[in-house]
Structures are given as structure tokens and as C-alpha cells.
Amino acid sequence: VTxxxxxVAHPGELELNLADPQQxxxxxxxxxxxxxxxxxxxxxxxxxxxxxxxxFNVNVAGPKRCxxxxxxxxxxxxxxxxxxxxxxxxxxxxxxxxxxxxxxxAESKVAxxxxxxxxLPEGHLxxxxxxxxxxxxxxxNFPIRFTDRLRAGEKxxxxxxxxxxxxxxxDLARVTRFLLEKGARGTFHATGPDFLSRxxxxxxxxxxxxxxxxxxxxxxxxxxxxxxxxxxxxxLNTDKLAAIGAPPLRGVTEGLKSLRPVALEAAQS
Ligand SMILES: NC(=O)c1ccc[n+]([C@@H]2O[C@H](COP(=O)([O-])OP(=O)(O)OC[C@H]3O[C@@H](n4cnc5c(N)ncnc54)[C@H](OP(=O)(O)O)[C@@H]3O)[C@@H](O)[C@H]2O)c1
Numbered sequence: 001v002t003x004x005x006x007x008v009a010h011p012g013e014l015e016l017n018l019a020d021p022q023q024x025x026x027x028x029x030x031x032x033x034x035x036x037x038x039x040x041x042x043x044x045x046x047x048x049x050x051x052x053x054x055x056f057n058v059n060v061a062g063p064k065r066c067x068x069x070x071x072x073x074x075x076x077x078x079x080x081x082x083x084x085x086x087x088x089x090x091x092x093x094x095x096x097x098x099x100x101x102x103x104x105x106a107e108s109k110v111a112x113x114x115x116x117x118x119x120l121p122e123g124h125l126x127x128x129x130x131x132x133x134x135x136x137x138x139x140x141n142f143p144i145r146f147t148d149r150l151r152a153g154e155k156x157x158x159x160x161x162x163x164x165x166x167x168x169x170x171d172l173a174r175v176t177r178f179l180l181e182k183g184a185r186g187t188f189h190a191t192g193p194d195f196l197s198r199x200x201x202x203x204x205x206x207x208x209x210x211x212x213x214x215x216x217x218x219x220x221x222x223x224x225x226x227x228x229x230x231x232x233x234x235x236l237n238t239d240k241l242a243a244i245g246a247p248p249l250r251g252v253t254e255g256l257k258s259l260r261p262v263a264l265e266a267a268q269s
Contacts, residue, residue, distance in 0.1 A: 018062025134169030
């Protein structure tokens with residue numbers, strides 16, 4: 001559950017709807033959190049183009065409300081953001097580089113970041129990440145979904161011209177904890193160390209899990225005719241994270257090995 005508050009004093013879980021400012025206030029009153037980690041988001045990049053208002057409610061207004069409430073209580077807010085705040089025209093991006101969002105989803109994440117910096121200048125942590133994958137029970141990330149589809153005998157189109165840095169979710173969680181415990185604040189880039197194309201990642205998954213690579217068909221992003229424009233090649237510079245002593249994130253070889261038991265278990269029907 002990515003958008004819940006876990007109150008330390010009251011074990012349990014409270015649902016928090018980022019699109020409902022009043023309910024966010026009620027959850028804060030009840031839970032009195034010291035740390036708020038906002039991983040929940042409106043992430044369907046194409047749907048964001050037609051559901052702009054919903055997208056901004058969830059990705060901007062909700063996090064802004066959390067930040068305003070946190071300011072009153074002295075709490076810290078972590079906002080998970082994306083490499084897509086950039087357009088990919090530069091070789092490698094540092095935290096201080098100018099953003100250049102190409103679609104509504106990316107615009108909303110930029111606006112979410114700005115809302116946090118404005119409402120909670122001393123108490124926010126923004127972690128920009130990329131191509132998340134890990135042992136997700138919902139089996140929604142690329143390596144698991146790709147594996148499920150191949151094992152179901154499907155032909156799977158893979159955009160061969162998109163490049164990124166696969167990031168193992170458990171490592172991102174570990175990094176988040178490290179930064180919070182260290183009292184770090186501000187913006188950090190947090191991705192895995194490898195930079196590769198979606199096609200190469202697909203081939204690595206096939207090799208690692210002994211799947212039939214011929215079932216993957218490589219296509220150019222343009223051929224997919226998706227409503228939202230996508231940056232094709234974004235590499236984040238993670239030197240700032242390394243310099244503060246954060247635990248290293250695992251590369252693809254290690255990540256696929258860690259994911260193997262979950263990836264190869266039968267998908268729920
Ligand atoms: N996945 C990536 O490769 C990637 C890359 C860069 C950054 N990020 C960022 O990382 C975070 C997590 O991404 P993800 O891939 O895990 O996204 P995801 O799989 O699409 O999950 C989004 C989560 O947000 C929840 N959510 C949606 N609307 C909500 C609302 N109104 N209130 C509370 N929660 C709501 C969803 O709950 P339901 O399932 O119940 O709808 C879901 O659990 C996001 O902030 C995203 O921008 C992801």
C-alpha cells in the first residue's frame with residue numbers, strides 16, 4: 001500500500017486519499033505522523049493527458065496539503081518523483097539541472113515537487129527515481145509483467161528506443177530510511193547504477209529466467225502512438241546520494257536474481 005500512514009503509536013493502517021484534502025486532515029489528526037512518505041500517485045502517463053485535473057489533484061494538491069499539515073506539526077514529508085521531470089536531451093542530469101517536463105504526468109510531478117519546497121522548505125525530501133521494479137504483490141512492474149506475459153505465450157511489444165535506470169524498490173526503501181535517519185533534506189536522485197534500453201532489459205530478463213526472447217517484438221516508441229509524449233533517454237546523476245553515504249542500489253543482474261522467486265511464481269488469475 002503506497003499511500004497509507006502507519007502511526008507508530010497505533011499499529012495499523014489508515015487509508016489516505018490524496019485527492020481528498022479534508023480526509024487528509026482527518027488522517028493526520030488521527031495518526032499524528034512524524035514521517036509521511038508519499039509514494040501514491042496518479043501514474044498512468046497516457047490517462048493523465050485526458051484526466052489532467054485528477055492527475056494534479058493527486059500528484060500536487062494532495063501532497064501540498066500533506067506538506068502544509070506537516071509544517072504545523074514539524075513532520076517530514078518524502079515525495080517520490082521521477083526522472084521524467086527532464087526531457088532527456090542532456091547526457092546526465094544532476095539535482096540542480098533545470099526541469100523540462102514533456103507530458104502532463106511529468107508536469108504534475110514538477111508541480112508536486114515545487115509545492116513541497118514552498119510549503120515545507122526545511123522538512124521535505126524529494127527522491128527522483130526511475131523504472132521501479134521489485135517483488136510487487138500486484139505484479140505490476142515491467143520485469144514481472146513481461147515475464148507473466150511471455151509465460152502466457154503472448155507476443156510482447158517492447159519499445160527498444162527507451163533508456164533508463166532500473167531501480168529495485170527495496171533499495172529505494174532502504175535509501176529512504178537512511179536519508180530520514182540521517183536527517184537529510186532536499187532533493188536527491190536515487191536510481192540503480194545501470195543505464196540500458198528497454199530492449200536490453202527485456203533480453204536480460206529472458207536470459208535470466210530462461211524465457212523465449214523471440215516472443216518480444218521490438219518497436220520504436222513512435223509506433224506505439226501513445227497519447228503522452230515520452231522522453232526517450234534520461235540518466236540521473238546519483239553522486240549526491242553516494243556522497244552522503246547512502247547504501248548502494250543493486251544493478252540489474254543482482255535485481256533480477258533477487259526478483260526471480262516472485263517473477264517465476266504463478267501469476268494470480
Ligand atoms: N514506476 C516507476 O517506474 C516510477 C518511476 C519514477 C517515479 N515513480 C514514482 O514512484 C511512485 C510510485 O510509483 P508506482 O509505479 O508504484 O505507481 P503505481 O504502481 O501506479 O501505484 C500508484 C499507487 O498510488 C495509489 N493512488 C492512486 N491514487 C491515489 C489517491 N488518490 N490517494 C492515495 N493513493 C493513490 C494507487 O492506489 P490504487 O492501486 O489503490 O489505485 C497505487 O497504490 C509514484 O510517485 C511515481 O510517480 C515511479
